[in-house]
Amino acid sequence: MSYKxxxxxxxxxxxxxxxxxxxxxxxxxxxxxxxxxxxxxxxRLLEGAACDGDMALRLARVFGTTPEFWMNLQMLRDLSLAxxxxxxxxxxxxxxxxxx
Numbered sequence: 001m002s003y004k005x006x007x008x009x010x011x012x013x014x015x016x017x018x019x020x021x022x023x024x025x026x027x028x029x030x031x032x033x034x035x036x037x038x039x040x041x042x043x044r045l046l047e048g049a050a051c052d053g054d055m056a057l058r059l060a061r062v063f064g065t066t067p068e069f070w071m072n073l074q075m076l077r078d079l080s081l082a083x084x085x086x087x088x089x090x091x092x093x094x095x096x097x098x099x100x
Contacts, residue, residue: 004083004087005079005080005083005084005087006084007080007084008077008080008081008084009073009076009077009079009080009081010073010077011048011077012045012050012051012070012073012074012077013045013046013047013048013049015073016045016046016059017046020063024063028042028043028046031062034062035055035058035059035062036058037055037058041055050074050077050078051070051071051073051074053067053071055070056068056069056070056071056074
């Protein structure tokens with residue numbers, strides 16, 4: 001099975017800003033305080049930095065989601081970027097195995 005992404009999926013920061021921060025009417029400094037992290041860390045995430053396990057746990061705690069929700073968003077972003085940037089090359093270079 002082959003996945004075809006036409007464009008990279010949204011970043012975790014984009015989802016955070018549009019789907020959570022807007023809904024709760026919360027700004028980065030307040031969110032950073034709730035998360036227990038420096039404001040710069042939240043800003044980096046909002047600017048496109050990857051979400052790691054620590055941040056996923058913190059976001060899940062603050063917003064009542066699961067850490068897997070945030071990590072799945074990151075995984076989708078990573079896979080879509082790989083497909084868009086390298087998908088054609090990978091299809092040309094990697095060959096499927098055949099059953100014996």
